[in-house]
Amino acid sequence: MDAFDSLMTGFGVALQPAHLMWAFVGSLLGTAIGVLPGIGPALTIALLLPVTVKLAPTAAFIMFAGVLYGAMYGGSTTSILLNTPGESGSMMTALEGHKMARAGRGAAALATAAIGSFVAGTLATLALTFLAPAIAELAFVFGPADYFALMLLAFTSVSVVLGTSRVRGFIALFLGLAMGVVGIDGPSGQARLAFGSPDLLDGIDITVVLVSLFAVGEILYVASRYRNAPPAVNPLSGGHWMTRQDWQRSWKPWLRGTVLGFPIGALPAGGSEVPTFLSYTIERRLSRHKEEFGKGAIEGVAGPEAANNAAAAGILVPLLTLGLPTSATAAVLLAAFQSYGLQPGPFLFVNSADLVWGLIASLYVGNLMLLVLNLPLVGLWVRLLLIPRPYLYAGILVFAMVGIWGVGTSWMDLLLMFAIGLVGYVMRVYDFPIAPVLIGLILGPLAETQLRRALSIGEGNPLVLVSSPLAATLIVLALAVLFLPGLLRKLRANA
């Protein structure tokens, strides 16, 4: 069955009225929660995980597709109107978008972001439709050593790319890996690092870690450094919508952003930071209105926002085909798959074709829904930004408690919430990146399994890890990611 037929089957699934409704609910909730300051797409999905407990997997993932794009759209709204990017991918949007909003052009900035997201999301989903099955096909030849090497590449790139310091990036990663080994070890049945607590035998739930690090850590951090001033939201009223000139200046950045975002997002070392940053730089160089950059140039919103959304679709390629998350958002989605007993990877396309194609078709549907939903509803979202901060953060804590207590009504989870929340606070104060913790936690156990499998096959000889050309190449790439930035810096310093 080729991709087109599969996609049509997927639309058959996604367009069922019940599924359409879940896509709508997902888009609405995703935007509403994603628009709250301090809540990025990953946390939005984690907080909404409990909502789907009773849903069948297909309906749940169709809803997540809506949540994903809704949360991204919500994030760009917050960036533009409040200058507070909820995740690193919307930092560039905030740069120009906030300036535009201050100059009374907020409505145009939001519109170019929304339409750009739609264009980029749709084109990138199209690319995903045809690329993913091919990569899944390819992934069938991956042996344990290849998978392990691939994960090493993801580990090094996520620790090096995110954050300011490699040491701190790796500490974050290894804290995640350390938490990942807690619980019963599958192959041997041994309890590891459970410290005699029966609650820890099942391991540490990723929802608990994610919600504690992002929500509780953020609450503690903001509380300790709270600036008691009403949030400065830039008014939308009186501003002009996109003019003819805005359209002319936006459409090329949308397309260029998509072309940058999707492939980079789809790489195992991808993520959304690099493409949004590149897009901003390129638009700045190509623009005929260079003098406006830094003061609110519309190209600087259109390009990075398109790149961000295209990268979000790109990230689904390694996630769905290889089971490899390359961002915090992808890590939560992987956890969601696992909670339904599904393991993303090449077999997902064979065993759960309805689900995968329903999900992909829903990405198209969700994108269109968001465009229809958000252009008229933007006034409502802006009102959410005005919730008084004490109630906002106290409310976030209550929702975090729902997410954590709801996992298994376990007291140990509450203890972890408090302890990991404090860790999240410390990580913010001393500038440690947070996403590597989640990648380590979720990929660590998978990497360990593949490592042990590979070593068993190789009868204990570590050379088996580089025995296939693919594995060797990937390990070389992983090392390059690790050492190249330093080498380049040295070369530049010497030159």
Place this chain on the structure above:
Amino acid sequence: MSATPQRRPWWLALAVILIGAIWLQQGYGLPDAAGYGGVGPGAFVMLVGLVLILLGLALMAQIARGDSFEPQEAESAEADATPSRKALAFAAAGAAIPLLTMRSLGFPLTAMLAFVLVTHAFGSRRLVLDSVIGLVLGGICWMGFSWLGVTLGGVLPLAGW
């Protein structure tokens, strides 16, 4: 440059080394029987512990060199501001209160207490109003999520409900 929270946070590096040491020791204690050629349950744990110790030492070297740690930016927060210990303590109490009350007082009341503590940390002094909002929010969450099928325990376990 912004004011660093603490010029030389040695404890940070020590904490990383301590975690690494615990994992290394625990991994070492695991029986390493893995059948032929493989690695047992302890090897990966020990590897993680060992690398954490090395990273802790690297962090210590950076601290000794005088590297700066700049707090991250967040909405409504001033990264450069002197942190308020009192506000932090109240917010932390809000995150800790479920440990004491969740099993006896149940979700809605625990949510109310946590809500009040966090609003207090953010400078709100309207105790009654905050309590009412917290209780209503907690109650709605309890009912709504129970309806969705999420188990959040009894309403008031102490009374046997």
